Amino acid sequence: MTTHAREALVVTAQRLYAEKGVAATTPREVLEHSGVGQGSLYHHFPSKRDLAVAAVSRTVEETLRSAVSQLEGTGAPDARLAAYLERPRDAVAGCRVGRLTADPLVMADADLHTEVAAYFSNLIQTVAGVLREQGLEADAARDRATTAVAVVQGGYVLSRALGDQEPMRAAVRGFLGLLEARA
Amino acid sequence: MTTHAREALVVTAQRLYAEKGVAATTPREVLEHSGVGQGSLYHHFPSKRDLAVAAVSRTVEETLRSAVSQLEGTGAPDARLAAYLERPRDAVAGCRVGRLTADPLVMADADLHTEVAAYFSNLIQTVAGVLREQGLEADAARDRATTAVAVVQGGYVLSRALGDQEPMRAAVRGFLGLLEARA
DNA sequence: GTCTATACAGCGATAGAC
DNA sequence: GTCTATCGCTGTATAGAC
Numbered sequence: 001m002t003t004h005a006r007e008a009l010v011v012t013a014q015r016l017y018a019e020k021g022v023a024a025t026t027p028r029e030v031l032e033h034s035g036v037g038q039g040s041l042y043h044h045f046p047s048k049r050d051l052a053v054a055a056v057s058r059t060v061e062e063t064l065r066s067a068v069s070q071l072e073g074t075g076a077p078d079a080r081l082a083a084y085l086e087r088p089r090d091a092v093a094g095c096r097v098g099r100l101t102a103d104p105l106v107m108a109d110a111d112l113h114t115e116v117a118a119y120f121s122n123l124i125q126t127v128a129g130v131l132r133e134q135g136l137e138a139d140a141a142r143d144r145a146t147t148a149v150a151v152v153q154g155g156y157v158l159s160r161a162l163g164d165q166e167p168m169r170a171a172v173r174g175f176l177g178l179l180e181a182r183a
Numbered sequence: 184m185t186t187h188a189r190e191a192l193v194v195t196a197q198r199l200y201a202e203k204g205v206a207a208t209t210p211r212e213v214l215e216h217s218g219v220g221q222g223s224l225y226h227h228f229p230s231k232r233d234l235a236v237a238a239v240s241r242t243v244e245e246t247l248r249s250a251v252s253q254l255e256g257t258g259a260p261d262a263r264l265a266a267y268l269e270r271p272r273d274a275v276a277g278c279r280v281g282r283l284t285a286d287p288l289v290m291a292d293a294d295l296h297t298e299v300a301a302y303f304s305n306l307i308q309t310v311a312g313v314l315r316e317q318g319l320e321a322d323a324a325r326d327r328a329t330t331a332v333a334v335v336q337g338g339y340v341l342s343r344a345l346g347d348q349e350p351m352r353a354a355v356r357g358f359l360g361l362l363e364a365r366a
Numbered sequence: 367g368t369c370t371a372t373a374c375a376g377c378g379a380t381a382g383a384c
Numbered sequence: 385g386t387c388t389a390t391c392g393c394t395g396t397a398t399a400g401a402c
Contacts, residue, residue: 005385023207024287026377039386048378094285101343102277102285104207113346120344140360146341146350147357153340154333160284161303163296167329174330177323178361188367209395222368231396 006044008034013055018096022052022112023105052105056112059096060119071126077133082176084127085152091159091168098153124149151175189227191217196238201279205235205295206288232292239295242279243302254309260316265359267310268335274342274351281336307332334358 012034016025027048031041045051070084097119106112128138128145136144155168195217199208210231214224228234253267280302289295311321311328319327338351 020287021285027379028377037386037388039388042379043385046379098340098344099285101340102204102282104203107343116344117346120341120350124341124350140357143353143357143360145357146338146353147334147355147361150335150337150341150350150354151330151333152337154335154337155329157281157284157336157340158303158307158329158333160290161281161299163300167303167307167333170326170329171333172330174323174326174328175361177326178330178358178365182361182364210397211395220368220370222370225397226367229397 005034005036005040008036009041009044009051010055010058013051014059014096017052017055017059018093018099021099021103022056023103027051049105049109052109053111053115056100056106056115060115063097064119064122067123068126071130077130078179081127081130081148085148085172085176089156089168091156091165092163094160095153095156098156120149148175188217188219188223191219192224192227192234193238193241196234197242197279200235200238200242201276201282204282205239205286210234232288235288235292236294236298239283239289239298243298246280247302247305250306251309254313260313261362264310264313264331268331268355268359272339272351274339274348275346277343278336278339281339303332331358 009030013025013030016029016033027041028038030051031038041051045054067084070087071080073080075083097116100106100112100116106116124142124145127148128141131141131144132138151171152168155171158167158171159165161167192213196208196213199212199216210224213234214221224234228237250267253270254263256263258266280299283289283295283299289299307325307328310331311324314324314327315321334354335351338354341350341354342348344350
């Protein structure tokens with residue numbers, strides 16, 4: 001059981017952070033939903049911040065790995081980008097990483113802020129790489145990659161605001177339509 | 184002074200909400216920053232929620248009016264859209280309305296949620312109207328309008344995450360580049 | 367309409383036994 | 385490493401005088 005309590009706490013924190021944000025999630029909620037006791041929580045994570053760092057790092061790592069894996073997978077570059085953009089997402093729930101940019105606790109903590117920055121920096125870089133495979137020059141690739149990532153993040157915001165999965169799909173459709181019109 | 188305290192409270196709340204979100208802003212902070220006394224706050228706004236409704240409604244109203252005014256102003260449709268997208272923004276601060284989609288208090292309150300939904304619904308509708316002026320058919324106009332609004336909202340998320348105004352500019356540049364390539 | 371004083375709950379964290 | 389008990393503080397709101 002040595003490492004089980006710690007693991008249960010991290011996984012539970014990840015879930016609650018995705019639902020309500022980091023600042024709004026209390027240590028008490030985490031221990032109640034994970035089934036571990038109060039002593040255990042404060043043994044493994046002396047402060048709320050320590051738990052936040054562990055859970056947010058994990059989420060960033062998982063989310064980035066999954067995105068990069070799809071973007072650098074097999075198939076033609078344009079098909080890979082389209083598949084990433086059209087990926088099934090619970091858009092109404094919002095992006096687990098993107099939502100952190102509005103979290104007071106995350107933004108006030110240098111380490112947590114850096115985690116979020118690194119995620120988007122790497123993601124844009126990866127998308128730009130796919131666009132360069134298509135022959136786009138570096139500057140144009142970086143701009144268009146930023147646009148692509150922004151469309152997804154904005155799609156999350158709109159779907160969440162309107163309580164409907166459709167805005168995300170419409171935003172991606174509109175973007176892919178413009179990409180195809182070029183070819 | 185009858186209405187001055189109320190007004191000061193609303194304006195102060197708007198500012199603090201933009202800085203740290205609604206849930207994270209305490210009634211105490213609002214009264215301290217506005218200079219009114221505790222009794223006054225609870226006289227004008229019996230609960231934190233009442234103040235939130237007043238301040239958020241005001242922000243949504245102001246922001247929408249400003250956007251619509253520019254989008255439906257003078258000049259060619261494509262120039263108006265470009266001007267709206269390239270508008271000077273403090274992107275690192277985030278969108279005063281968009282950030283509310285990650286605010287636990289706003290999302291848990293039906294009236295506040297509806298305010299935010301109405302804002303984006305109206306904004307997308309307005310942009311779609313501009314695109315239809317350019318001859319785009321209804322479905323394509325709605326999709327592309329959703330993309331345009333998503334690019335701005337995503338630009339905010341990226342600029343905030345990276346602590347840099349540049350990602351917003353890059354996202355808009357990438358989008359306008361695709362629009363021009365079509366013409 | 368505004369003031370001062372106060373109530374009460376929940377949050378984040380600690381103490382000390384086992 | 386986990387438990388129960390408890391602490392100090394702040395958030396939200398109320399009471400009652402002026």
